[in-house]
Amino acid sequence: MKGTLTVRNIVIAGVLGAVAILLGVTRLGYIPVPTAAGNATIMHIPAIIGGIMQGPIVGAIVGIIFGVSSFLNATVPLFKDPLVAILPRLFIGVVAWVVYVGIRRKSEYLAIGTAAFLGTLANTVLVLTMAVVRGYMGAEVAWTVALTSGIPEAIVGTIVTLAVVLSWKQIGKGKKSRISED
């Protein structure tokens, strides 16, 4: 049951949302890179994990929670615009899910890694596109931000997602509830 809001989907979306908020509030989720956008982030990882584990709806919901918390925590005017801070974040989990489902047949590892990488890229590209469209930065500035914060984000995102999703699939197999199939 991927599409609907089952108990499992509700709880996992909530818990991953809590991790996204926590990373934002404690500032652990930021990688300080001196660019025009302020810093790189790893707070999109919960959205990717939600998308891979529970499908596009959970991914999108966690993305919204991340977007709202980054909108409220923002110190730069760029992320004080809901169109930049919240809207692009909807698609992180959805992109990750599409990529994961597409490649899963070939290799589980490859699918998770690629999904995390492309999910992160979706975040970077969409946020920067919105920033350029809304006139917060020029195209050249956006390219430098994409290179200086997008690449570290994608690398860290891939490592963390692979580690988390793989260990979640291995450990505690017997502990999971059988009522709501995943």
Added chain:
Amino acid sequence: MASEFELSRNITIGQYVPTGSFIHRLDPRIKLLVFTILVLAIALNTSYVGNALGLLLSIYLFWVSKIPVSYGLSGIKPAIPFIIILAVLQLIFQGNVFSGGTVFFEYGFILITSESIRLVIVSAVRFVEIILLSSVLTLSTSTTELTHAIQSLLSPLKKIKFPVHEISLIITIAIRFVPTFAIEMEKMMKAQASRGADFGSGEWWRIIQRTKDMLPIIIPLFNIALSRAEDLILAMESRCYTPGNERSAYSVYKALVGDYIVLIIGLLLSLLLLFYPFPY
């Protein structure tokens, strides 16, 4: 050194301080609505006077709710070095983007204008205001009240088959688990540090090193979160929780005259912050 690990003390989201004040007794629906509008108004205000007003208002609200301001300020403390670094970077790099106003300083690519100084000061003050306001809201409202409030504010969306109850449950779970995970993270940091792991002591410009230091906390954090989720799923299913069912509430809220007066005052203040042309 030890203070680096005290995360839970600095996180005010999801905690509740019962003092029984006027703000605590407000109808949660109206409280949530007023605070949301106020936060949005402050987020969009860019003048010095407007933000000073917002700061005074948020401190006044702490006083009315009889919660010590130190509770709210502790949420800001961990962010202070971060705000300072960010402010310096903004001052150096944003001058070309916000080039309006008087030019104070120009050297190479560094351009400091009155507009970029305004940006730096206003965004720092605004950050403090929003943290304070959202702390008053969450410190004076229990999570149950908050869920009911979110649910009834979103209820018009039921007409278009939007899963209002489920979404408000997700938000509640998210808010409820923030302090729990903060405590877990604190334990993990101490456990890793006692095994010789090193965080926070690296210089801030060694980005790769600092990111690597964070991995042994972030990955277990996700694993703990997911295993907590499994427990909660089991608990909910064993109590026969079924999403999408019609359910009734234990307590029904009724807005009184005082609540409506607060709503009107809040709306007026937000309109003032949004549309009044402040001189500075």
